[in-house]
Amino acid sequence: MGNPNKHILVHRPKDLSVKWAQRVVRRYVPEASVFGVNVNSVDVGTSTRLRVEVHHDASGVVPARWFIKTPSLALKPRLITAVPRFLHKEVSFYRSLSAGIPLKLPRILAAESRFGHGSTLVMSDLAEYDFRPGRAADALSIDQASRVIKHLAQLHGHYRNTPSLLHAHRWLNGFSHQMETHMGTLMAYPFMKRGLQLAGGLIAKKLHQPALNYAANRRTIKQLLNTDSKTLVHYDCHPGNIFWAGAEPGFLDWQLVRIGEGIGDVAYFLATALEPQLRRKHEKNLLNQYIEQLANAGVVGLDEDHLFRRYRMHLVYPFEAMVVTLAIGGMMQHEANLELIRRAAAAVDDHDSFALIKV
Incomplete structure (x- = not known):
């Protein structure tokens, strides 16, 4: 399957397509299908935070509600955070260090960061587990x-x-x-x-x-x-x-x-x-x-x-x-x-x- 974290970068809410979500779901269930993606909320701050509901047939393995972080859609926060690559650093943390952390952390479904192309972090929505x-x-x-x-x-x-x-x-x-x-x-x-x-x-x-x-x-x-x-x-x-x-x-x-x-x-x-x-x-x-x-x-x-x-x-x-x-x-x-x-x-x-x- 190659690198399962590849090809999940998104830049704006309209990029959250069925095809995109399917790439995430099939990391866990290769034969699964995604039928729809609903963006429930968009919050713009130091990053853009999206709450999404994904309709798929991999229930019990992949959650239905996702929380996604991408670079900020607001110009000033984006400029402040882009040069030091803050979101890239968070992606690095979850991909290489979080497994040893003695704390409760959110469940990460996928994460990708590419220099010059941005970063995307996909995690289970906290509401999925009543957090x-x-x-x-x-x-x-x-x-x-x-x-x-x-x-x-x-x-x-x-x-x-x-x-x-x-x-x-x-x-x-x-x-x-x-x-x-x-x-x-x-x-x-x-x-x-x-x-x-x-x-x-x-x-x-x-x-x-x-x-x-x-x-x-x-x-x-x-x-x-x-x-x-x-x-x-x-x-x-x-x-x-x-x-x-x-x-x-x-x-x-x-x-x-x-x-x-x-x-x-x-x-x-x-x-x-x-x-x-x-x-x-x-x-x-x-x-x-x-x-x-x-x-x-x-x-x-x-x-x-x-x-x-x-x-x-x-x-x-x-x-x-x-x-x-x-x-x-x-x-x-x-x-x-x-x-x-x-x-x-x-x-x-x-x-x-x-x-x-x-x-």
Whole structure:
């Protein structure tokens, strides 16, 4: 049959034909037939996300409801994500690394990426298994946050103990990562300035100049935030990239996956997923749970005070990410973006995070 991932690239909803769907279905049941394809929804952000119902005679083996990711149909998000090839990186993750991940992930049906032609990721719709997708502005409970922290610790502990597993995947911090860093450095200051203006009163005035200083020194500060023990990190762990199988979390959207500091995932998650008042009350306990879970995973020599300081430092990144997202526009639902800015700004303010990363 040759490479089963070939010839599934799509660029717009009209490309989702019966013939196209049949190529995916016949990966699993060679004699199967597809009778129809209905596109139920199209959501355009950092990528184009399509929910599709496929009518075929391979039920029980191939799901009927699919979720498909292609490059964004919106110009600005497409330009921002195309050069560092974010979707290509996610395809690489699912094709070469996901099998060893100790987390619940969506079922991938097919994935293809070709330089100059784009990337397409086809997965089972979460609704097929009664999983509940998260929304970016969801405010999680402490029980939910505790479960996410536990799973992040399992991920981070697994790869901290076996760094050789990551060395074979040089693409993690390869071209995509380097281009993202270069583009981020070039665009940091103007986007931060515009994002601060657009956010208005959501960000205290006293944070504006420190945020601009951070943007002006972004490359040096990002290096500072990548000097501690390394592991595999999601790097975009907000509520919209989490789904729920009952009470247990699963993790979506691995476009920014890389090798980095695990505590950065924890900072990103707690800054975006919890109401500030709830975070202030429980974050120390949640960080202690993270340390305990790492220890249970066999990670030794953990220093609670040191890890808490790194946590405070890493809070600047979710703040930057959400402010820059607002400045670019079209990458996240607007009201959700504003809500996550409010939460992240409160976390940075509470911990005086910019003062810890002065260069």
